[in-house]
Amino acid sequence: MGSLDTTPAYKQQAIEGKGQGLVATRSLKPGDLILSEPPLFTTASLTNPATFEKDLGAIVKGLPKDGQRAFLSLHNNNPGSDPFSNIVRSNGYPLGPDSDVGAIFPLVARLNHACRPNAQHTWNAKRGVEVVHAVREVKEGEELTLSYSMGGPSEERRGSLEAYFGFDCKCEVCSLPQAELEASDARLREAQKLDEAIGDPRRVRHLPERALADCKALLGVYREEGIFDLRLPRLDYDAFQIAAMHSDAARASAFAKLCAEARTVCEGEESEEVVNMRALEAKPASFPNWGATKKWKSKIEDVPKDADANAFEKWLWKEAA
Template sequence: MRLFQQLSGLSVLVSLVLAHEGHSHDHHHHDHSHDHEDLGGINFCGDGGSLTGGCQDGLGNIAAADQKVFLWKEKENETTQQDSPASDEDDSTLGNHPWTHTKPCFTSAETNHTLCVFTDNHFASNRGASFITTPERATFFTTTTPFLDPSLTKDINQDLHRTIPSRYEKQLIPGKGMGLIAKVHIPRGALIMANTPSLMIDYRAFEDLPKDSYRQLQASAVDHLPPLHREHIMALSTHDSADRSHIEKIDKICGTNAFDIDPHPEDPMQDHGFYVVFPEISRMNHDCRPNADYYFSHDTLTQYIHAIRDIIPGEELTLSYINPVMKHKARNEKLNRIWGFQCSCPLCTAPTPQQLASDTRIAQIRDFWGEFSDWSTDSRASPQLAELVASLYEQEKLWGNMYEAYTWLALEYNAAGEPWTAVKWANKAVERGIPVVGENDSDVLQMERLIKDPWAHWSWMKRVRVRGGWGKGREREGEENHENDDDE
């Protein structure tokens, strides 16, 4: 649910309810955990063998392996056996895309869904990518722009014009294992890293198939990738040193290092998202107040990492694995339960009085969230309350979420009939929002509309109208009341 929809009355509350653990329907409060055996998220201690320097060791330029091309075949009048391998020998094909691999496949008797491994080792300039999903969904992927226009992903994994030479390097972090360290000053808003996925796993696999079946699909998805790409996935952390079989190790790697990604806006199967592995990005460790944040673009099938504050040379690059707007105890209980560690970030190791003060600010922020999406006369929302919440965000160093506070400020000032102050905050919301949600995000686009014409925006004078009276000198001369704009 987009923020502007929540605030314009289309949703009563800012939702933090997760359909899957970490499968967030809130706009931006990232939570990387998922319900795949209650593991999840990105890697905390990614020891050994990872790529650094924006794939400078050659992952983006590997020669394609397994050159033989297969087309997925759907067997007609098949007698389905529960979770049994589905044949790929038939006359019909899955579109015209030359997948390098299209098997194994398993079909569930309960849902009659067939899920296969679809690997394209030519994707993203021979970097390669594997998808575990249904034939119908794989066909949909091949109709999206990253598959139709290879130039979009040609240099995305190295991003030569912006991040090469690399702004970071891999180092051993005391108490954490391997992590990424800034080599140069990285200004706020700068791109740090951009990667196409290695694995995209349809959540339907975990719901429809037994453990042995989806584990086999995961292992095949990794094994089908080009050799160097496969090596870097296998080098990711499993969070422990247990001796496992090849299939079990890949399952643990996926569970420890995956991000949750929502479906493409035009995906016909909107009820199931993906859990996705990016081995380079997985090297970034957790911090409850990180210096970087990310968003995924379906337009390029790419995860982008940007600095959300200035980062100095020698500083570790970090992301938050969970929704950062949680109290100290709740954050650490979740981190320990899912990833098995106690956070040692500056906020979590601060003296008790400072932790309690932080918890108080978090409680206030959460208490006020609902006010800004309540457009009734009972709401306490006002420009002054929005100023308070923005101040709380700043005190809490919630840099990745500041665009939310600025959006509330823009809307509240516009709703009170102060267009130029609203435009000031809308500009700040756009500047802060692009690095963490992308330029095509609906919240960013809403703020751009407000900047263009605050009087035509649905929020114009809305608090004044709801509470009675138009105020003095609030309307632009000759401007009609926008009573019918509320639902735009």
Template sequence: MPRKKSQRKPTTKRPAEQAWYALKDVPNKGKGLVAIRNIPRGTRILAEKPMITMPTGKTPEEHRTLICQKMDSLSIDQRHAFLSMHNVYPSNDTAEQYIGIFRTNALLTKEFPDEAGIFLEACRINHDCDNNAIYDWKLNEKIKRHTVHAIRDIEDGEEITFSYVSLLDDRKTRQSKLKEQFDFTCLCRVCSLPNEQSQERDRKLEQIVRTEELLKICSLQFTLSPLMILGHVHNQARRYIELGREDFHYAHTLEGALVVLIGHGDLARGRLLAQKLASLWKILLGDDNPQTDEYVALARNPSCHPLYGVSMKLKTAVEEVPYGLGPDDFEDWLWRRPKPKPQAQTTSPSSQSCFSGFADLPSKNGNDTGVSGGSSEVLHSCFLGEIVAMPCRDPLDLEIKDIHNKKTTIHFYTEDHGYVFRAIGFQAGYTVAILDASRYDFNFGPPGIRHEDRRMIKVIASAPAQSFCISFPLSVSGRSSVTKFANV
């Protein structure tokens, strides 16, 4: 479940006499770094130079020669420290032992995958899929040191952790990678979620991956609607927030939004995103990192961005920022979300007694709402709403406005992730009706409708009208029947 955002101010420095951590025994993990005081989000926990670095992409024989040369250059204490590190790879000779230890413990960055390093302190940090710290080395050319920063508040006595696998891997993939590459089974909080909650989280990760693929295609076609692209980016950013992961991937998502806005001439919003990114990169990498410097400079002068003015479809001046807006209205303005049109009453009073809105639904988290079996006297309800938007196509999500003019989201948990309904060609303004819908309180997002049975939904290519009728064929006690809902 996402954690509340820290209210503490980030810091990247500590008094010389203050230590943030100690090497301690960790249950089921051997040794690890454990906080010995509260560590606020954004704190630079450590900065160190590598003991050994090795290029990647070399042949096995080249690696054998290089690792032996590196080991010969170490002091006795350094060699002892290196040999005390964990090794998950079998070895037949000393060189293979060295390579196995290096492969098990070396750190590298995705931005510079051509070199990896062994760090005596940072390499002691154990894995957690819901890590509370991140590392960076090659990006910080100013200090030429590996840095570790807290990405959330870390409590006294809590283990400091990295993730050895991608945030975007689902549980099955994470478990497989960790077993294959590091020979352990992860029992962290995220991997130990109940199946239904884990499925929810994995579904959101899949949406992120699919949207990322879509955005890569969009980035090659700058003539596409900037508002459409911005809508996808905004939905992506919201997913990271709902997962409680406002770190690297979230920052890169905001960078994508900034490029769209400034590229199309919107300096007002571009400057605000640059300010947000400068603050975020300071938390993640420190105030002495070039990434932070870049966005500090861009916040001062957003028009210096190399893509500024490729088009002027969204042109604004830097000072065109509204004042006095509430948080939700400001968020709508920042992301250029369309203002909701004044809504007329879409259904008659009689229909409201026949159909249900989201507020009328029972809460049945995960309970079976199927209709097969039971008494033929069972009373059914029908949720009715109008499609407003499609936040994600795969797996499918539909943003709906119900009969009370309130918005909610239908999340498709059918076996095909909503493919059949996606193929229908959903459009804003179409009507969706769901038989026996229920409210679901999600762990990684606001309450909505978790739709699992494709028999229980109907789509009509028109908006809800004053005169409206819909029917569902059902199987009750082995007999076929039809349930109708209508207002005439």
């Protein structure tokens, strides 16, 4: 996925009301790599909270001059005491979702927030770089954005962004006309309820048809809201797990394929998660929690081969033909 154009995909410039940001220098397609950046430094050696600021200062002073300038020019949400620590808190990213080690990526830190982002960042452990990919079509000159929030209706998003990052979000979603914003908020509240229901293991075990229907309903919300970031492959993975629990190799393989494709857009082909999902696509029964019941038992060969898109969708979501 993504194009092979080697023209630089971004440039840094001032963004009205936001300070510095990155904008696209050419049109981008979903999956296009925007940038790949090694860490300026990591927090791996900063293990003593009592000396964190002092030790961090030593790291910064040991950087080349251009590295020092890049770090010190980053936004500080909490100016005052402990300036080095607060710049890290304002701009740091973990080295993967489960890592306790953070890092500073000066270019990635310039990507501003949007509640409907057009890009996704991830840590590529194999290459030791943070990568950013386009997750939807981006026009030349359009600002490149990430989401800093966990989603939810506008009052929740704006409240958390104000609390943690010190700004009142005025992105295209938060700035919708009141009636449209209320409709969006209603959909996103429904998304929260659906996500909670999908995560209920007892419901997945005993009412899998409803759990799968909830997955499709949540996908509909994401499509209507223009959400194309990592929430999509996570939803595909939820659907995969439902099929896997009930020994449905055909649907499990199909959902694993969708998950791998969506992960590829967000993270690139080298992503460990993409590799893992491709393996599950080929052998869904290798999933550790495979086959708690035989309710939907099927074989991979049962995936429809000649069905049109509409018929395949109905089969995938176990809807009546």
